[in-house]
Amino acid sequence: MGKGDDMTSASPKLFTEIVRQLRELIEQERIQIGGKLPSERELAERLEVGRSTIREALRSLELLGLIETRRGEGTFLADFRKHKLVEVLATFILKDTKSTEDIYATRQALEKQAIHEIMKSDFSNLSILKNALEVNEDIEQEWLIKELMIASGNRLALKIWLLLNEYSSNPFKKPMSEEDRSYWKKLIQAVELGDEMLAQQILESWQYGVKGETPQ
Amino acid sequence: MGKGDDMTSASPKLFTEIVRQLRELIEQERIQIGGKLPSERELAERLEVGRSTIREALRSLELLGLIETRRGEGTFLADFRKHKLVEVLATFILKDTKSTEDIYATRQALEKQAIHEIMKSDFSNLSILKNALEVNEDIEQEWLIKELMIASGNRLALKIWLLLNEYSSNPFKKPMSEEDRSYWKKLIQAVELGDEMLAQQILESWQYGVKGETPQ
DNA sequence: CTTAATTTGTCCGTATGTATG
């Protein structure tokens, strides 16, 4: 005895129990975002399991981005809004859907939606884009679109977009031409005028051009 | 020596590297759903890390429901559509009501895009929907939308949609009313007539109704 | 039916890198 003993209850894997208990502990202990969790050894003692088991549970939560561990410091509660859901699943989902056209189309859908959401709320955030467009010379389209996604306020869509952006060899990571600039100005203008139909059309036609240019 | 050695590179945690390599291995080895992965000890040898590290990676994937392990048998590749993310993340995230709105909006973006893509190609696939709508009595909206996503041919968008659908407590998993039916008929008609503007409007207005009905 | 081999489940001990005081 003393080694692989107890296992009091039964089937539901021990480490999943630990995950549950960790959540309880976080709640009871009122641990805030950025707050420190007990050390692995302390957790092992308090929850009466081995350190390895604690680590398996901790690592699971870390992969999801729910906690953050720093060697020499400890384990900290992360901002759960920054969870890694999309990233983790994508590695398994994108495995068999590697069609670049799908990625492209899906990304565009998210961009359209961003415009849609921006036009429903106040679009004062767009002033940042306007200024950057006027002032900055070597600005990239990628940055502009990203700002557009951020301005929409949909963090989930942003995450997915960022991911798709990484996966696709994207044609926006280059300095913009004058033509590109005028497109963007028209787009922003359409948004400000409240003409969603036009805004969507501009986004689409302009990306079609890119699409024909770099199929890959 | 030979214990806590190497750690050649630096920051990106070893076990996340293992998760990545595991995914590669699954792909290269052509392991199908339900198929068996190498044993923990074999993985430890092949990937040249300790068994504990392999377990941390494996346990992370198990918590997500991406793999399944059975004592005495081995580790098996699970159907990723049966992932456990809802259960795991919900307890951490569901408090944030804004994120559920994000899920809803993002899902709708994908549905809009599906309509868009269907209208660009031949939409003969829609006949299935039409028939089901005429014949079947206890048909669910969820099924219809899913078929719409399938018909679009974008597998990536479909997978993301399926994921978001599980994520949100969705209001479509119930028999359709007569009003819902007429909405769908109008929608399909608009698609067949080639009036995308109208089709998008129908989709949107109808989902607004649902949104107001079940906030949650 | 018994036995042995395989595999996951769990624990422990140990060495090392890193941050803090």
Added chain:
DNA sequence: ACATACATACGGACAAATTAA
């Protein structure tokens, strides 16, 4: 510089479940 606390990682040991001989 030193000691302490902590996460990181390795390897060994034994328990328990399954499978095959």
